[in-house]
Amino acid sequence: MLSTLNPVALLTATLATLALVASIFVGSRNLANFDAALVPYLFGCIFACFGVAYRYSVWLQRPPTWRYFVRGWQLLFSGRALVHGWELIKSFAVDFVGQRFIRNRGRVRGIGHMLMAGGCILAFGVTFPLVFGWIHFGLRPGGIDTYELYTFGFKTMEFPLHGWFAELIFNALNWAAILVIAGVVLLIRRRLTHAGQIAIQTFEGDWLPLLLLLAISVTGLGITLDYRFMRGEAHQFMAITHAITVILFLVWLPFGKFYHIIQRPAQLGVAVYRRAGTDGPQAVCPHTGEPFTSKMHTDDLKHVTKQLGFDYTLAGGSSHLDLSPQGKRAALAKAHLAARQESGAFFG
Amino acid sequence: MTDTQFKQDQEFFMDPQRCIGCHACEMACAECETNGQIPMIHVDYVDRYTTVQTSVQVCMHCEDPTCAKVCPADAITRDEFGVVHTAKTDRCIACANCVMACPFGVPKKIETTQLMMKCNLCYDRTSAGRKPMCATVCPSGALWYGTREKMRELRPNSTPVNHFQFGMQSVKTKVNIMMPKGATKLVVD
Numbered sequence: 001m002l003s004t005l006n007p008v009a010l011l012t013a014t015l016a017t018l019a020l021v022a023s024i025f026v027g028s029r030n031l032a033n034f035d036a037a038l039v040p041y042l043f044g045c046i047f048a049c050f051g052v053a054y055r056y057s058v059w060l061q062r063p064p065t066w067r068y069f070v071r072g073w074q075l076l077f078s079g080r081a082l083v084h085g086w087e088l089i090k091s092f093a094v095d096f097v098g099q100r101f102i103r104n105r106g107r108v109r110g111i112g113h114m115l116m117a118g119g120c121i122l123a124f125g126v127t128f129p130l131v132f133g134w135i136h137f138g139l140r141p142g143g144i145d146t147y148e149l150y151t152f153g154f155k156t157m158e159f160p161l162h163g164w165f166a167e168l169i170f171n172a173l174n175w176a177a178i179l180v181i182a183g184v185v186l187l188i189r190r191r192l193t194h195a196g197q198i199a200i201q202t203f204e205g206d207w208l209p210l211l212l213l214l215a216i217s218v219t220g221l222g223i224t225l226d227y228r229f230m231r232g233e234a235h236q237f238m239a240i241t242h243a244i245t246v247i248l249f250l251v252w253l254p255f256g257k258f259y260h261i262i263q264r265p266a267q268l269g270v271a272v273y274r275r276a277g278t279d280g281p282q283a284v285c286p287h288t289g290e291p292f293t294s295k296m297h298t299d300d301l302k303h304v305t306k307q308l309g310f311d312y313t314l315a316g317g318s319s320h321l322d323l324s325p326q327g328k329r330a331a332l333a334k335a336h337l338a339a340r341q342e343s344g345a346f347f348g
Numbered sequence: 349m350t351d352t353q354f355k356q357d358q359e360f361f362m363d364p365q366r367c368i369g370c371h372a373c374e375m376a377c378a379e380c381e382t383n384g385q386i387p388m389i390h391v392d393y394v395d396r397y398t399t400v401q402t403s404v405q406v407c408m409h410c411e412d413p414t415c416a417k418v419c420p421a422d423a424i425t426r427d428e429f430g431v432v433h434t435a436k437t438d439r440c441i442a443c444a445n446c447v448m449a450c451p452f453g454v455p456k457k458i459e460t461t462q463l464m465m466k467c468n469l470c471y472d473r474t475s476a477g478r479k480p481m482c483a484t485v486c487p488s489g490a491l492w493y494g495t496r497e498k499m500r501e502l503r504p505n506s507t508p509v510n511h512f513q514f515g516m517q518s519v520k521t522k523v524n525i526m527m528p529k530g531a532t533k534l535v536v537d
Binding site: 059062064065067068095101102104105106194195196197198199200257260263264266267270273292293297298301304305308310311312313314315319320321323324325326327328329330331332333334335336337339340342343345346347348 | 512
């Protein structure tokens with residue numbers, strides 16, 4: 001098993017994990033602000049950090065991914081940094097924040113994903129800093145009605161304990177849970193009714209992520225409901241089941257469908273790559289005589305396919321990849337016609 | 349997907365010379381719910397200025413799919429039946445590497461949804477033991493799905509071939525192309 005480990009990824013993951021642990025020590029002022037009740041979550045986070053960094057590193061080492069990664073940074077810091085930077089910001093706003101491409105795949109699907117993603121991001125924003133001890137709250141000395149927020153040990157703000165702001169942030173995880181539950185319900189409905197999805201969906205790939213998010217949200221809300229309406233009688237049960245579901249999420253993050261959260265930013269690099277391609281020389285198909293993609297793209301693909309062990313070099317020295325998709329289909333049809341003609345019969 | 353009735357004795361046979369350009373396959377393909385009503389099949393005029401010849405192209409489901417290898421997001425997978433599936437919606441980053449690298453010119457990139465889509469051999473039907481939509485409606489036999497024995501009976505003077513040569517690159521596929529009897533591969537150069 002050890003021989004299958006990727007040494008670069010192992011090193012990257014180890015360094016990333018050490019950096020996280022160091023940032024926890026520094027950010028929590030040598031664990032002075034660390035909440036011991038959150039230790040199980042911390043171990044889940046550390047495992048997730050190692051797993052995600054390992055997989056990300058392995059993923060980056062694949063030739064097509066590496067090519068895009070390097071090109072993306074090259075283009076961002078090229079002579080047209082402003083143009084490419086603007087493209088990056090635009091893509092971030094439209095594709096990431098607005099999630100327009102998901103809404104275009106289906107209105108309800110888009111709304112469901114937006115609710116789920118919004119809830120998850122809100123929950124990440126609260127949970128990780130709390131678990132790492134980067135933020136903590138305390139009563140202002142000399143009173144019992146004002147709370148202080150400390151970030152990395154520095155006081156950043158204070159607010160009345162019974163005001164609307166306190167209500168808003170103390171319930172942040174509850175708002176997140178409500179958003180996630182609403183999104184999950186919409187997407188579960190789709191998975192139960194869409195014939196195409198029913199044919200190709202898998203339990204571990206499509207259902208388990210939804211059920212896990214639902215379990216995390218319901219048990220999380222359960223903690224609040226328990227102390228509000230049940231005098232905390234089920235606290236231990238709710239707290240333990242919630243911890244189990246969250247830790248399952250963290251442990252599974254590097255392996256399953258949730259990894260797309262980490263992978264998706266690559267789309268920003270692609271947006272920059274496409275913009276640079278549009279502004280640069282174009283590849284013209286020898287069959288159609290029309291431009292079909294950027295020359296940078298076809299050149300990169302020729303390079304990447306060679307690295308992957310494919311060689312589409314034709315007899316005359318050109319490449320099959322110089323043809324547009326339509327040109328390739330025509331080349332195949334012409335070759336087939338020629339073979340039939342040579343045999344003396346078009347049909348057989 | 350795990351509870352499948354995929355019939356492994358059934359194969360796909362394609363004969364572009366028989367294509368009459370009726371587009372019935374395209375219409376049928378759009379019925380497939382896994383595509384979201386977008387046809388994944390290509391019907392082209394091969395060279396509009398000189399001939400009325402049309403040609404049809406489905407995904408050939410390569411044994412070593414270039415589209416999957418060049419995908420930077422690991423979005424394309426090949427299953428245990430040899431079906432190369434369309435890009436996973438959560439993974440695809442719409443780079444179009446697969447569109448440009450596929451030697452058969454098959455994958456389509458849908459701009460509005462930022463997604464690559466391609467024929468998945470009508471997995472909703474074939475996994476339930478049925479034929480792909482396009483093969484059920486093709487009136488001229490350009491697209492046919494069934495057993496190899498039956499195909500031999502129907503086309504005694506043709507040989508199904510699943511070996512293509514694109515310049516230096518040899519490509520083997522799950523889908524067959526009907527070639528003159530005795531042929532072993534189709535050379536595209």
